[in-house]
Amino acid sequence: MKNQIIKIKNQKYSILIGKNTISRIPKKIRLICPKSKNIALIIDKKVPLKFKKKLIDQLKSYNTVIIPFKANEKNKSIKTVNHFLKILLSKNFNRSDLIISVGGGITGDVAGFTASIFKRGINFINIPTTLLAQVDSAIGGKTGVNSNYGKNLIGSFYPPKLVISDTSFIDSLPKKEMICGYAEILKHSIIKDKKFFQWLEKNTKAILEKRNKELIFAIKKSCEIKIHFVSQDMNEKNLRMILNFGHTFAHAIEVKNNYSNKITHGEAVLSGMILATRLSVIKKICSSKVLKQITNIYFKNKLAYTFRNYSQKKNVDKLIPYLKNDKKNNDDKINFILLKNIGKTALPNKSKISIKNLKKISKAISQY
Secondary structure (H helix, E strand, O other): OOOEEEEEOOOOEEEEEEOOHHHHHHHHHHHHOOOOOEEEEEEEOOOOHHHHHHHHHHOOOOEEEEEEEOOOOOOOOHHHHHHHHHHHHHOOOOOOOEEEEEEOHHHHHHHHHHHHHHHHOOEEEEEEOOHHHHHHHOOOOEEEEEEOOEEEEEEEEOOOOEEEEEHHHHHHOOHHHHHHHHHHHHHHHHHHOHHHHHHHHHHHHHHHOOOHHHHHHHHHHHHHHHHHHHHHOOOOOOHHHHHHOOHHHHHHHHHHOOOOOOOOHHHHHHHHHHHHHHHHHHOOOOOHHHHHHHHHHHHHOOOOHHHHHHHOHHHHHOOHHHHOOOOOOOOOOEEOOOEEEOOEEOOOOOOEEOHHHHHHHHHHHHHO
16 A cells, blocks of 8 residues: 555644655655754654664754653653753753654653653654554644643643654564554544544455555554544543543553553553443443454454453453543543443543442443
8 A cells, every 4th residue: 555644734733644755755744844953853762773773864854852761651750851851951952852652652752742842842853763653643633741640640732743654664673562543443442433544454454464555544643633633622622532532541550550561552452442331331322233343353363362361350340440530520420421332432521430330330340
C-alpha cells in the first residue's frame, strides 16, 4: 500500500503514514516551521541507532540538541519536564524553534507537554515509533504526565505541527509492543466501525506479523476513527470520552501494578475492554452475543491471557479502589463508557456507577 496522508483541518496538521516517511522531514520543517533555527530532538533510548543517525543527518542544517530519554511510566513526570525545560532555556531556545519527539506514547506525551508550556508554546513535531503511539497517543493533541494519584492527571491539549508515522520503526518491535498497538486498533473498531471489526476478525494475524499493507490500512483507519471523535470534542468534555472505552478499568490495572512492565498499557486495555463489555451485559445495555464476538477475536489470536486474571471476584475487587481517580469522573460515581453493540457505545455520563453498587456486582463481572 502507498504512503497515506490524513489532513486534520480543525487542528491544522497532517499525519504521514507509510514506509520511510521520516525522509520527508527536512522539507516539512522548512514548510511548517520556516523560522526554526534550533531543534531539540527528544529521543527514546530504545529507538534503533540507525534511525537516530538518519534523523541527525537530515537535521544537519539546524543547531540540533539531542536529548536522550528513558521512556517509562515513572519518568513520565513533572521532574522529567523540568529537566527538559532547563536544557531548552540553557540553550536559548525561543518559540519559533522546534521540539521533535521520537519514541512511543510516553515520549510524545512528555515532549508534547514540555512544548505546550515552554514560553507558552513552541513548535512541536511528533514521530511516533510504536504501533500504539501511531494509532492512539500521537493523534488528538493530548499531552501530559503522571501523578502519584493516577495516570495522565497533569497535562494540556496541544496539537503538533505534524505527525510522521513511519512503519519502518515497527519492524523492530517485539510481539508485546505489537499487541499494545493492536489493543487500540481493536478498540477503535469496537466503538465506531463494525465493518472494520469484521476486517480485523480476518486480518489481525497479518497486523501482528507486521505485514505492511495491512499495517498501513489499520493505522490509517484507526487514525480516522480517533479524529472523528477528537474533531467533535477537542477538550474531552463529552463525545471524545468514548475513546476511553475499556480505559477506566485499564488505568486502574496500571496504577494498581505501579505501572509495572509486566503489564503493558495495551494489555491493560485489552483486559479493560472485556471487563467493560461484561459490565455492559450486566447493565442490560449489550447482549451476551456481542461479548462472545469480542472474546472470540481474543481467543483466535491468543490474547485471552490478558483477561483470565479477572475471572475471579477478588481480582476485580482489588481494582475498585483505583477507579476513583479516573479523569472522566466528575462526581462520586465512576463514569464508565459502556457498549451497546459492535460499532456503538452508550453516551458518556450515562453509565455512572457508585463504588457501593460496583462492589455488589463484582462477582458477576468476574464470572460472566
